[in-house]
Amino acid sequence: MSNQINKIDEQIKKLEREKKIYEHTLSKSNRKKRTHRLIQIGALSEKYFDLYHNDLDEIEKIFHQFANYIKGNKLDKHKRDKND
Secondary structure, rough: OOOHHHHHHHHHHHHHHHHHHHHHHHHHHHHEEEEEEEHHEEEEEEEOOOOOOOOOHHHHHHHHHHHHHHHHOOOHHHHOOOOO
């Protein structure tokens, strides 16, 4: 009986390690996707708003200046819930 319990304990530990590895892999994948998306957004912003020669502080001020306008005037087809 004790031998069976030890085997089950080992299986539990093995599954817990596999779970941690899977969660880490998933987290790493999500981080990579987010980083890629942010780089694309930055590149598009730089391109369409001609921000090549502005520093980060100036860019933030420009975005802040137009943020409410953009949020309030998005086309319905571009509006998304935060859960999407």
